[in-house]
Amino acid sequence: MLHVRNQQASPHAATARAADPPPAVADDGARARRKERDPFFDNAKYLAIVLVAISHAWTPLRDDSRAASALYTFVFTFHMPAFVLIAGYFSRSFTARPDQLKRLITGVGVPYLVFEVLYILFARAGWGGGDSDLPLSLLDPYYVTWFLVALFIWRLTSPVWRVVRAPLPVALAVACIASMSPHFGNDLNIQRVLQFLPYFVLGMLMRREHFTWMRRTEVRVLAVPVLLLALAVSYWSVPRLDQSWLYRTNSAQEMGEAAWAGPVMTLAMFGAGLLLTVAFLSLVPTRRTWYTTLGAGTIFGYLLHGFVIKASRWWDWYDVDGIASPAGVAVVTALGAVVVTLLCTAPVRRLLRPLVEPSMDWAFRQPPPARPGGERAVGDGPLGERAGGERRPVNAGG
Template sequence: MTPVATTSATATAVRSPADSPAAGGTSQARPAGRGGSRAKNEATADTKADAKAKPRDAFFDNAKYLAIVLVAMGHSWEPLRDGSRSAAALYITVYAFHMPAFIIISGYFSRSFDMRKDRLQRLITGVAVPYILFEVAYTLFKRWADDDPGYPISLTDPWYLTWFLAALFIWRLTTPLWKIVRWPVPLALAIAVLASISPDIGDDLDLQRVLQFLPFFVIGLSLRPEHFKLVRRKKARILAVPVFAAALVFAYWAAPRMNAAWFYHRDAAQELAAPWWSGAVMTLAMFGCSLVLVACFFAWIPGRTMWCTALGAGTLYGYLLHGFLAKGSRFWNWYDSPWMHTPWGAVVLTIVAGTVITLLCTPPVQRIFRWAMEPKMTWAFKKDPVGMARSRN
């Protein structure tokens, strides 16, 4: 289980390809003569408007950075769960909300997505291309590091962290549909419930995760800035303390009794050796719990610019790159040392995980791997005649 989401068109997992429209917009070119002046004026106005960059919101950058840190920490705790009930409780608590938080932000920044040419291009270069590149890279890494030369490359069966990119691609393509239905969130939740009791869906493109996490993306599409302001009030920050404390206590109780695979949302109930009806119950119960914890998480996110704010633009880098270390630590038996399973070992491991993911989000790392995360690929797309006409004008 991952992850977790981008602010640059391709550099982060939660920014929509529709956030900053390309110069030229979607206005139709008009022939010279009657209406030609109007078209020219409209094109000039659109170009000037597009030239104004949208100001970044420090709140979302901070949220993305802190969420990706929790993703890395959660992965570092996974091998410790069997020998430590406390580690298992922390793991369950974090997994209850870190991916829903990422997905909600992804949906929020996808609100303006439509089938416009420039936005589809950014969807391809910012989501589909990194998915293909890292699916191949992860497979080759597994063949080498896990001494498994026969492990196949399959673009329909995401391995480890790449499922989120496949899901994000599908969710964004469906965005226009969610904008026209009357009750999008209840409909998405009904789809998630049906998926949780349908073991025949299979593993292609991790469709179970795509469908079971879908309600969080649709909620993000439905949110407005004022909704985030509600959870950022002082009263909400105070209430979040006992709520999180109660969640940790419950997780400590549930750790030896509950299958953590429920939090991954990658299987139907029957595949977890549970009765079919429990899929519906668990989906609804976990949806409610996740929403509450996401609200608490957002309540604690600073809204001011901090030392880590700029790192929010590099969360996709940290997300995808740390997977090699997370999996490598298992392949190379780093957790075999008894010291790693002591309280001090767990603390040091947590600090190391947070430090590594922070470094992987920094600008130097972004510059090195931009070719894979943010390929321009202008050669792959037809030229936009409207944009060319505007540049000539």
């Protein structure tokens, strides 16, 4: 994510819901099973949010360090696709039932409204570094809040992708058309919404066995050279490729390129992002680790770390001798990882839950009692973070 508004915001992503709604059947065994979580997805979300944070921390170093710029390009190629694909996977059962719409509003819509306002007020204050004239516009997502807008729209379209005969080709066609259509405008960061759409649709098409396939030994062995090669290509591309392609914020024409370059780069970036996402997910541990529980708090880390990133720009935290040296890049990387990790912890989640995970039963009609044998949808939270999401382990190894 860059610090320039609506040009290099990044994804960035990932989110968490902790409360578990009452099960349809009041059976102790069923209740226990529903509270089980699959550590694989929590691990993946935590590792991905760490990549988001450190890539944002690298942003001011790119002009002075080719290595930092290469790392930035490398991570940006796949961390957003990984988030969006997981979001799609946990949206497979979204049918727009009243209870699902309620969770979508309280888990995605309301946090967007809250943090959009907070970020704008933060920027207006700025203490000498912000934008005091920044207008309050809910149609113009600020910095990291764009992902909540995109997720809200993607999830609402979920029923459509289940009835389309060829959903992924259609989604890719939509992304390609958007990439060469400057007249779409910037409301709701629509370019990004449409250009990242194929990853969401692909996630909806995935099944448990696809993640199991990623855990095969041969896939994991190949993942390492693939990631190293991608890092080398990223280093090579630094002076040759406009990094703005990574953000999917503008059409090709708005970037000064021919219209045909939009679809070409859209397909190329989709392929590269998917390949590296598979490589990344294949290496994610499936067992419980010290950071597994933090995966349930990634929405907090995602939304809150942006304030730290913005403050670091406004208050010149990077005006330190040697900050772009290898040692300086390492320190910045470590600090980014530590900060976002702390923001995912239980104390922070308890303190800020009213803002990030508001309880708004007062705003909705009470649903009729659930029928015996009823099933909850996969993935109640933005990325399936409630205990109602995937729970069986992907693989015993890892």
